[in-house]
Amino acid sequence: MLFYRGLKPALGWMLLFGLLGLMRCSLAAQLALHEEVAAFNVQPVELDARERQWIHENPRVTVASVQYPLYLFQDEHGQWSGLNNDVLKRVSAMTGLQFVHQESFSTDHLLERLESGAADISTTLAMSDERKVFLDFSHAFGGAGWVFVGHIGAPRVESFEQLAGRVVVLPARHALEDLIRRDFPLITVRSVKTYAEARALVESGEAYATIENEIGAQLYPLGLLRVGGLLEGKWEADHLAVRKGMPELLSILNKALEAFPATELRAIRLKWLEGVAPVPEQSIWQRMIEWGCWVMGGWSIFGLLSLVWNRRLTAVIKLRREAEKDLGDQLAFQHALIDSMPDPMFVRDLQGRLIMCNRSYEEALSVRQDQVQGRLLFEVDALPEATASMLHDEFMVQLRTRKSRFSKRQLQFKNGPREVYQWTVPFYSADGQLRGLLGGWTDITQRRTESGCRCPH
Template sequence: MLFFIRCKPALSWVIGLALMYLAQWSGAAQLAAIETPPFEPDERLVLDAQELKWIKENPRVIVASMQFPLYLFKNELGQWNGLNHDILQRIAQMTGLEFVHRESFSPDQLLAMLENGEADMTTTLAMNDERRNFLSFSHAFGGSGWVFVGRDGESALHSMEQLEGKILALPARHALEAEIRRDYPAIELRTVKTYGEARALVESREAYATIENETGVHLYPAGQLQVGRNLEGKWEPDYLAVRQDLTPLLAILNKALEAFPANEMRALRSKWMAGITPSQAPSFWSRVSQWGYWCVTVVVMFGLLSLLWNRRLQIQIDQRLKAEAVLKDQLMLQRALMDAIPDPIFIRDLEGRLVMCNKSYEEQLATRFEKLRGTRLTDSAPFPADTAELLHGEVMEQLRTGQPRFVDRQLMFSNGLREIYHWSVPFYGADGQLRGILGGWIDVGRRWSRSEKLLA
């Protein structure tokens, strides 16, 4: 039961985010159901020979797309829809290009796709200095502002100065991130992957506020959040952003936007953006009544879940205790086997640090494993400096090549020169990844001396 109580905040987040997503999806899907006004039949866009050649050689344009309500999202059939999708479809009719969406799930991932050449363009990025380093932006074809989203019950935010000394949650590589870090160093920025995670941090009071595009912010249920004022002077035009090495594509898109019929653009924006206004806050008594019903429902639901969870938790605890007992037995057996081997054996990780050794290794180097645990050969005293450097270099080279090593050699130890048979092999984890080196040696000289004594 204690575990379940501690998990309540996390479960509340999951349920809240699921409800927010369903509300967002249903609202956007209803808008998508409205048919787009038919386009007037026009002649193909007039392009020069170089642009026509580029289209012939590159008929498919990969668009890095992140779901952004009203602008770009997937409907209930998994098909892309929204204002930007309709604009791309119209440009496709005008130019003959085919726009293929490749989905990303965060601003950081979307930018990485463009930087790595996995996509040619995108439709939902605001312009800033960082993005201008590797992207070119088309003519603007609309725009919107940024708004503060804070906690319900707090004073409404209206300026960046109110956030000084407080935590502001933003998706990584947000359009305003660099500017805020530069102009408002007193604001503590916490970056997350998505806008949904940023809202969740504000709602759970781990952050004081976040900043979102004003067009889609009212599509989400208010919950424990409230929308503040617009950021003064932060109007962001809508652009098509293209990789800088695709200059012909940018020229084609600009020509298409210039030739885009103004009445059709107005019709599209009216279809998707009409009616997106802040909803009126419910009265105090209405909210109290709603909270009463919700509290009863939540208490009953959590009571049932607690019974199921406790039963499931007890089963998992029993299984884990059995698994731990089996694992301890295996480890004890493994240790006994290693210590029973008369020759020195060691295990080193990918950095050359000692992970495990047997009793013979400790005895031949006249030390204890506790003193050597986590050390490299160059950090320990049992070998002279030259020998330690040589052996450490061989270990790192073997980790790089992944080849086993079996060799007769003479090696200088701290107590003198020895003739040994030295072996080492790379070992791998269950996932097939290299984990380190397993090795050891046989003191050939000592064995020969023992054999001679026995023969004598």
């Protein structure tokens, strides 16, 4: 009897923790249900006559869109998806506007389209003084901080002062580029096209650090990189950027965002970002509570071990199955993400043999992955022999030197010469061992043909 009377407090705590878990699941289910109901019961936003007339004359709004998982990206079916796309769908239902995505391939390219009037808005641009010259920004509907990303073998980057005399690599026309050049002249800023190129330069040691959105920094495996500190006082709010000269459109978007139900916006963000955002550091008081819970849990387990052993085994098996399912889902997502890339991409091992490729690679070279997997480039009839041998030799040199390569060049394909932007970067295992090459190319000739450009090559 004394034994079971001693178990009563432990059982009470276990019941309390169970109720808290059920409340959290119930809240998540309510948010998901609210999201489904809202999709069929959207109240139109109240607009004035001038705004309604503008929508009547301009029903389609062109969105300059760049691949930026999980905010905006194309899925395996080529359809645009992500957090920002869900927000646009809700705004469309509230206003009647039709949003048409127009893909861009870098931040610089996206800004050029907005400046030239080829596009009307963008959903992934951070606000900066340079951009406010030719863009207006809507009300914020979320946001995240900026973080430093440096090499794992270097001290953790916590502030701009640590970067004096160092090279910081950023995508061209980055929102923080002007601030760094103005306020920190001792830092050398190097511009590239994309965050992928910036990460590759930090991995190779050609740059000391880059700066990313904290969500984006946690999304991909870090490898030789590690996330540093947050930039104090610098917050990347989520806005809809509208090109100047469209006050009616800006007013319509702001009214829609003001009328956006907070619970629905929270549900959308949980849908895409839960589990990706970094966990905030705990306070001393939170740690003390956690330690106290661990101590009490230890005593409870010690007294209940003989009673709940079988149930614990069942729970462990269930957790393992869930973890395996989560891992399978992550691998499926990564494969789908690679396959959705419009440009050919491939991975080769230390001997130059193909490990995997995406669908664009198969279509560009008229091959199937199961035909060429495990084979060298010149062992398959996908490229002219001279081109295949030349590229294989370049791969071997890169693997020896461990240098990344980004170049605009002309290559001979089966169907004739093509002008391409080619990139190849070494990749490493979690313990820092070189594992092979990741690469791909953008067919500039094809892009010009598809866009109707008649400019000289």
